[in-house]
Amino acid sequence: xxNPSRYEIQTFEDxxxxxxxxxxxxxxxxxxxxxxxxxxxxxxHEVRLAVLDRGNFFGEMSLLEGLPRSATAxxxxxTELVVLRPGTLLLRIRQDPTFAFELLQQMSHRVRQLNDQLxxxxxxxxxxxxxxxxxxxxxxxxxxxxxxxxxxxxxx
Amino acid sequence: xxxxxxxxxYSICINGDGVDFMQLSLQAxxxxxxxxxxxxxxxxxxGRRIYYTxxxxxxxxxHFLSDIGPMNVAPFLNLRSGEKRIRIEHGHTYDExxxxxxxxxxxxxMIGRWSIIIHPRFYKFVHDLNHDIIAGVEYLQSGFKPRSxxxxxxxxxxxxxxxQCFREGAExxxxxxxxxVVFGHTHLEGSIGLSSGVRYYNTGSWFGAPYCVAIDxxxxxxxxxxxxxxxxxxxxxxxxxQAAALG
Numbered sequence: 001x002x003n004p005s006r007y008e009i010q011t012f013e014d015x016x017x018x019x020x021x022x023x024x025x026x027x028x029x030x031x032x033x034x035x036x037x038x039x040x041x042x043x044x045h046e047v048r049l050a051v052l053d054r055g056n057f058f059g060e061m062s063l064l065e066g067l068p069r070s071a072t073a074x075x076x077x078x079t080e081l082v083v084l085r086p087g088t089l090l091l092r093i094r095q096d097p098t099f100a101f102e103l104l105q106q107m108s109h110r111v112r113q114l115n116d117q118l119x120x121x122x123x124x125x126x127x128x129x130x131x132x133x134x135x136x137x138x139x140x141x142x143x144x145x146x147x148x149x150x151x152x153x154x155x156x
Numbered sequence: 157x158x159x160x161x162x163x164x165x166y167s168i169c170i171n172g173d174g175v176d177f178m179q180l181s182l183q184a185x186x187x188x189x190x191x192x193x194x195x196x197x198x199x200x201x202x203g204r205r206i207y208y209t210x211x212x213x214x215x216x217x218x219h220f221l222s223d224i225g226p227m228n229v230a231p232f233l234n235l236r237s238g239e240k241r242i243r244i245e246h247g248h249t250y251d252e253x254x255x256x257x258x259x260x261x262x263x264x265x266m267i268g269r270w271s272i273i274i275h276p277r278f279y280k281f282v283h284d285l286n287h288d289i290i291a292g293v294e295y296l297q298s299g300f301k302p303r304s305x306x307x308x309x310x311x312x313x314x315x316x317x318x319x320q321c322f323r324e325g326a327e328x329x330x331x332x333x334x335x336x337v338v339f340g341h342t343h344l345e346g347s348i349g350l351s352s353g354v355r356y357y358n359t360g361s362w363f364g365a366p367y368c369v370a371i372d373x374x375x376x377x378x379x380x381x382x383x384x385x386x387x388x389x390x391x392x393x394x395x396x397x398q399a400a401a402l403g
Contacts, residue, residue, distance in 0.1 A: 007331055030332050032352075054241055054333030055234065082331055096328045097249055098232050 008083040012075035019059060021072045027083050028063040031056050034079025040071045051076065057106055063089060157368060157381045158195040164389045166370070167204040169233055171340045171359060172211020172246025200226035207233050211246035211341065212254060213265075232329075238374020240335040247339030247358070250325025253290055280363055283343060287317065294319070315346030315358055323348075323356065330354030336376055338369050347378050 009032065012018055019025060021040060029036075031054050038050045038058060049071055052058055062069055063086055084092060093100040161168050175189065196206055206227040210217045220229045232245035248254050254261050264286050271279040291303065314323055319342075326337040327350050336355040345360030345367040357378050359367045370377040370390050377390035384390070 007328075009331075032331055032333050056333075092328075096325070098245065098329065099332070101231060102234075102332075 008085075010081050010083055012079045012081065014075060014077050014079075016075045016079075018073040018075060018079075018081065019062075019069050021069055023069045025069065026063050026066060027085055028057060028059040028089065029073075030082040030084065031058075032080040032082050035076040036079060036081075037074045037076050038071050039074070057103060060103065060107070157366075157384065158192065158199070160381075160384045161204070162195065162198050162202065165202055165204060167206070168199060169207040169209060169235075169244055171209050171244055171338065172248070173213040173340065173362070174208065174211075175214040175217070177214055177216050196227070207244075209233055209245050212248035212251075215248075234334075235371065237371050240374040240376070241333055242336045242338065242371060242376070243329050243332075243334045244338040245329070247322055247325060247341040250321050250328075250339075251341065252319070252321045276363060290319070312351050313348035315342075315344055315348055315356075318342050318344045318346070318358070322358070323350070326350060326354070326356040327352060330356065 010018075010029075012034075018029065018036065019027075031052055033054065035054075036052045036056070036058060037048060038052065039046045039048045041047075058073055059069070061067065063084070158168065160166075199206055208217065208227060208229045210229065210231055217229055218231065232243065235242040235244060268279060268282055268286075271282040295301070295303070314320070322339060322342055326339060330337040330350055331352045331354065334354055336357065337350075338357045338359065340359050340361075342358055343361035343363070345358055347355065347357045350356050355376070357369050357376075359369060359378075366381045367379060368381050368384070370384070372391040375391065379390075
């Protein structure tokens with residue numbers, strides 16, 4: 001019987017689609033090597049949502065909520081991904097609690113970014129560009145807190 | 157090591173158990189901490205930072221997971237240096253004994269506390285005896301298989317005397333996009349390559365001959381702290397603002 005705690009690695013070439021918007025697959029991925037571009041198709045145009053590099057997760061929304069993929073993910077350069085399926089996620093969290101911590105931290109960071117973007121868009125719609133930029137800067141400055149847990153430290 | 161870091165402009169990461177709430181009295185702790193805090197202040201005055209990853213002997217510091225001015229207290233550190241990503245954590249969360257038998261682990265820790273009061277060498281003797289007892293338990297649990305036979309199923313390198321759970325923990329952490337993983341906790345220093353291509357370092361114990369890791373621009377040096385003081389900075393060409401030392 002296959003050991004469920006062993007990790008599964010998938011490799012993608014540059015430009016290869018990992019998951020497509022609307023798919024009903026449920027895996028979650030951790031970027032081991034390379035990078036992933038996440039985008040949505042809006043009125044026939046690609047709208048880039050994020051570019052994720054090593055150590056980042058994606059696909060966790062489909063795994064946790066069981067809903068269709070909310071965006072398309074495409075490999076940038078040769079990319080290796082650790083694949084986590086619903087059955088192995090709880091086991092992985094139990095074996096490695098820091099993994100759960102990082103998952104929560106990244107999701108918290110994304111929620112914060114989305115809030116900032118939402119504030120900017122609402123302010124722009126209500127007050128126009130100049131005042132919206134001021135409101136955004138004030139919001140961003142007052143809510144910035146250094147990460148409480150593990151964090152990326154640059155320039156070392 | 158703190159003096160070395162100050163003199164050579166390194167930031168510092170104390171990888172857990174730097175403060176021992178479990179085994180030291182408050183009097184002993186304050187006696188040790190006071191000069192250390194002064195050195196921390198000197199590190200900070202040079203514009204460098206102090207990172208503290210929480211261990212099992214100072215697990216109470218998890219109440220302070222945040223920035224405390226110039227010091228970051230964290231459960232782990234994901235460090236980016238040059239093109240490399242390096243994971244630093246104490247490693248106790250992968251310790252099967254610590255997780256499965258917390259009361260027994262606490263009992264051994266209290267025995268260690270009294271051993272330190274007698275003499276540090278006696279503490280080392282008791283600590284080594286603890287390792288032997290754990291090895292004995294593993295021998296019984298494996299169905300009386302000697303360690304050499306048990307390790308045959310382990311492919312690749314391993315640190316002599318280290319239980320497999322730490323190597324597996326390093327594999328689990330390292331595969332998430334890291335080039336290197338640094339643990340402590342085991343009191344067994346060593347450096348090995350893992351099956352995922354990640355390099356695993358363990359800096360061993362503060363007692364005896366402590367080891368450390370120095371990192372600069374994606375280059376990693378691993379060795380005894382004494383080598384730093386006798387042989388000097390492993391990265392002598394570095395610019396001061398781009399160096400980090402860990403231990």
